[in-house]
Amino acid sequence: xxxxxLSSSDYIKHHLQNLTYGQKPDGTWGLAQTPAxxxxxGFWAINVDxxxxxxxxxxxxxxxxxxxxxxxxxxxxGGLQNFVEWIVEFIDSSVRGSFSGRNALVAxxxxxxxxxxxxxxxxxxxxxxxLPQLAMMIGAGVFGLDPHHVYFKVVPTTDPNATFGMSIAxxxxxxxxxxxxxxxxxxxxxxxxxxxxKWGMPANLLLEGVNLIAKPVSLxxxxxxxxxxxxxxxxxxxxMFSGGAVLAVTGGVLQWAWAVFHILIITLQAFIFMTLTxxxxxxxxxxxx
Amino acid sequence: xxxxxxxxxxxxxxFVFVWFCMRFVWPPIVNxxxxxxxxxxxxxxAADRGxxxxxxxxxxxxxxxxDAKQKAAEIISxxxxxxAQLVDEAKADAKGxxxxxxxxxxxxxxxxxxxxxxLLRGEVAxxxxxxxxxxxxxxxxxxxxxxxxxxxxSEL
Numbered sequence: 512x513x514x515x516x517l518s519s520s521d522y523i524k525h526h527l528q529n530l531t532y533g534q535k536p537d538g539t540w541g542l543a544q545t546p547a548x549x550x551x552x553g554f555w556a557i558n559v560d561x562x563x564x565x566x567x568x569x570x571x572x573x574x575x576x577x578x579x580x581x582x583x584x585x586x587x588x589g590g591l592q593n594f595v596e597w598i599v600e601f602i603d604s605s606v607r608g609s610f611s612g613r614n615a616l617v618a619x620x621x622x623x624x625x626x627x628x629x630x631x632x633x634x635x636x637x638x639x640x641x642l643p644q645l646a647m648m649i650g651a652g653v654f655g656l657d658p659h660h661v662y663f664k665v666v667p668t669t670d671p672n673a674t675f676g677m678s679i680a681x682x683x684x685x686x687x688x689x690x691x692x693x694x695x696x697x698x699x700x701x702x703x704x705x706x707x708x709k710w711g712m713p714a715n716l717l718l719e720g721v722n723l724i725a726k727p728v729s730l731x732x733x734x735x736x737x738x739x740x741x742x743x744x745x746x747x748x749x750x751m752f753s754g755g756a757v758l759a760v761t762g763g764v765l766q767w768a769w770a771v772f773h774i775l776i777i778t779l780q781a782f783i784f785m786t787l788t789x790x791x792x793x794x795x796x797x798x799x800x
Numbered sequence: 801x802x803x804x805x806x807x808x809x810x811x812x813x814x815f816v817f818v819w820f821c822m823r824f825v826w827p828p829i830v831n832x833x834x835x836x837x838x839x840x841x842x843x844x845x846a847a848d849r850g851x852x853x854x855x856x857x858x859x860x861x862x863x864x865x866x867d868a869k870q871k872a873a874e875i876i877s878x879x880x881x882x883x884a885q886l887v888d889e890a891k892a893d894a895k896g897x898x899x900x901x902x903x904x905x906x907x908x909x910x911x912x913x914x915x916x917x918x919l920l921r922g923e924v925a926x927x928x929x930x931x932x933x934x935x936x937x938x939x940x941x942x943x944x945x946x947x948x949x950x951x952x953x954s955e956l
Contacts, residue, residue: 550802558806565810569817580828585835599829619822627817672803676810
C-alpha cells in the first residue's frame with residue numbers, strides 16, 4: 512500500500528518518523544513537516560504520537576484493571592476478575608521468585624511495566640499502514656496539512672524516547688532504593704571498593720560505573736531494538752504489497768507469519784523488561800559486604 | 801528518532817501509572833485473592849473437621865450398638881436363668897405340696913382306720929360281753945367283772 516508517489520526509501524523513512532510538535536525555525540510552534548525540521552526542533556519538542564498512544568494504552572490498562580479491582584470479591588470471580596487475577600498471580604509469583612526484599616512498590620511496578628509495554632508492543636500487530644493512513648486522512652481533511660508530511664508512528668516502543676523514558680524511571684528507582692537501603696556510604700562503597708579492594712579504587716569505580724549505567728541502557732535498547740527491527744520487517748513486507756499480485760500474496764503470507772512470531776516477541780520483551788526491573792531493584796535492596 | 805522532551809514525558813507518565821496501579825489496582829485484587837485463599841483454607845479445614853467428627857460419631861455409634869447388644873444378651877440370659885429358676889422352684893413347691901398332701905391323706909386314713917378299729921373293738925367287746933352273758937345265763941355284773949372285761953377288750 513505504498514503511496515504511488517513515494518519511493519520505497521521515502522516510504523520507509525516516512526514510517527520511521529514521529530509526529531513531532533515543537534518550535535519551528537521561524538519561531539512559531541507546530542508540527543514538524545519534515546524529518547529535518549523535527550531534528551532542528553532539538554530537545555524541546557514532543558513526539559505527539561508516542562505520548563498519545565502510550566498514555567491511551569496505559570489508561571486502557573489502568574481503566575480495565577481498576578474496574579476489576581473495584582469489583583473484586585473473595586467469592587466466585589467473574590470473567591474479567593478471573594482474567595485480571597490470572598495476570599496478577601503470574602506477576603506476583605514472578606516478583607516472589609526474583610525479589611527477596613519487602614517492598615510494596617515492586618509488584619504493582621512490575622504489573623504496570625508488563626502490561627503497559629505489552630500493550631504498546633501489541634500496536635505492532637496492527638497492519639503498519641492502517642493508523643498512519645487514517646492519521647494522514649485526518650491531518651489532511653481536518654487540519655488541512657499536506658498528507659505526505661503527516662508522520663505517524665503507531666508503536667511507542669519503537670521510539671527510543673519511550674523506552675529510555677521508562678528505563679530511566681526504573682534507573683531512578685534503583686538509585687533511590689540503593690541509597691535508601693545501603694545508605695550513601697554503603698552504596699558508594701559498593702561502587703568503589705569492589706572487586707579489587709580499596710587500592711584499586713579507580714578501576715573499581717570504572718567497572719562498577721559501567722555496570723550501573725549499563726542497566727538502564729541495556730534495558731531501553733533491548734526493547735527498542737527488538738520492536739524497531741520487528742516494525743522494520745513489517746514495513747519491508749508492506750512494500751511488497753505494491754509489487755504486483757504474486758508479491759502481494761507472498762507479502763500477505765509473510766505478514767501473517769511474522770505477526771504470529773511477533774506475538775511471542777512482544778510478550779517476551781515485556782516480560783524481560785519486567786523481570787530485569789525486578790532483578791535490578793532486588794540488587795538495589797541487597798546489602799553486600 | 802530524535803531524543804526530546806518525550807523522554808521526560810514518558811518517565812512522568814510511567815511514574816503516574818505506577819502510582820495509580822500501586823494505589824488503586826494492586827491492593828484490592830491481592831486482598832481479594834488472599835481473602836479467597838483464606839476462605840478456601842477455612843472450608844477445607846471445616847470439611848476435615850466434619851469428616852473427623854463423622855468418624856468419631858460412627859465409632860461411637862458402633863460402640864453403643866455393641867453395648868446395647870451385649871446388654872440385651874445379658875438381660876435375655878438373666879431372664880432365662882430366672883425362668884429356669886422359677887420353674888425349678890415351682891416344681892419343688894409342687895413336689896413338696898404333693899408329698900404334704902399325700903402325708904396328710906395317709907395320716908387321715910390312718911386316723912380313720914384307727915377310729916374304725918376302736919369302734920369295732922368296742923362293738924366286739926359289747927358283743928362278747930352280751931354273748932358271755934347269754935352263755936352264762938346270767939347277768940354279768942359290769943362292775944364286778946370290770947377287770948375281766950377290760951383285759952378282754954385290750955386283747956381284742
